[in-house]
Amino acid sequence: MEDKEEVELHGSWPSPFMYRVIWALKLKRIPFRYIEEDLSNKSQLLLKYNPIHKKIPVVVHGGKPICESMVILEYLEETWPHQYPLLPSDPHDRAVARFWCKFAEDKGPCIWMMFRTSGEEHERAVKDSLEMLKTIEEALALGGGKKFFGGDEIGMVDIAFGGIVRWMEVIEDVVGVKLLEPAECFPKLHAWMMNFKESSVIKENLPDKSEMFVFFKNLREKLV
Incomplete structure (x- = not known):
């Protein structure tokens, strides 16, 4: 079943780690809302969602944050496995x-x-x-x-x-x-x-x- 909960991406231009997530979301055709973060003045939301490293990217899905670009890609793959698989089946x-x-x-x-x-x-x-x-x-x-x-x-x-x-x-x-x-x-x-x-x-x-x-x-x- 397709997940209808909102997806947010907190990022900062021109981070290559953020673009990893954008590419995966686009390939899987997952609608998302992008929130640009000012890393020189980090928002309270970013500090709340990633209190350990205080870095982008952060994906928030259904109110729950996921941090680190490759961890996010694994999460997207497990949550939307049939929408453009990023990993082989074997x-x-x-x-x-x-x-x-x-x-x-x-x-x-x-x-x-x-x-x-x-x-x-x-x-x-x-x-x-x-x-x-x-x-x-x-x-x-x-x-x-x-x-x-x-x-x-x-x-x-x-x-x-x-x-x-x-x-x-x-x-x-x-x-x-x-x-x-x-x-x-x-x-x-x-x-x-x-x-x-x-x-x-x-x-x-x-x-x-x-x-x-x-x-x-x-x-x-x-x-x-």
């Missing part, structure tokens, strides 16, 4: 998908470390980021020419790695380091990126690149 394939989602969570922060550091720490983050991208390239190569990690449709693993598509491009421009060039070094990853961002749901729900550049350039100047 138990082994589901386990493999969850492994790569965990990899994205564990290794993804190195890109943000590259963004927010300088000197030796920055160089180490660049090296870690390249190693991560090489591993993703190898994983895609094992897919046998599939458009996405799990086949011909976007799944949870693609959403987990979705920050590579727009955010890493902007970070590369801001810090002046091109990790994905030349394209010949990462042919599978480049093909996946193109397929992902050209998908209609993703294409219609990506933040503007030029606006992001200004935002992250200013943020880096404050951090470094």
Whole structure:
């Protein structure tokens, strides 16, 4: 039975973790109300719904909050399993998908470390980021020419790695380091990126690149 209780998404532009949730909601065609949070002046609702980390994204479903982007995606999958499944039906394939989602969570922060550091720490983050991208390239190569990690449709693993598509491009421009060039070094990853961002749901729900550049350039100047 379709769940009719209201869904709210508390987020903040241009968080890649928030966009993970937006993509999942859109793919599953789950109606939701978006609430923009000012993270420099956090609302009482945000502090109430996520008192531990006080971060976005937070989904509130039927008055009950769910925090952390990948936990939210699992919740959406379990609550609306038949509306555009994000995980495969085979138990082994589901386990493999969850492994790569965990990899994205564990290794993804190195890109943000590259963004927010300088000197030796920055160089180490660049090296870690390249190693991560090489591993993703190898994983895609094992897919046998599939458009996405799990086949011909976007799944949870693609959403987990979705920050590579727009955010890493902007970070590369801001810090002046091109990790994905030349394209010949990462042919599978480049093909996946193109397929992902050209998908209609993703294409219609990506933040503007030029606006992001200004935002992250200013943020880096404050951090470094």
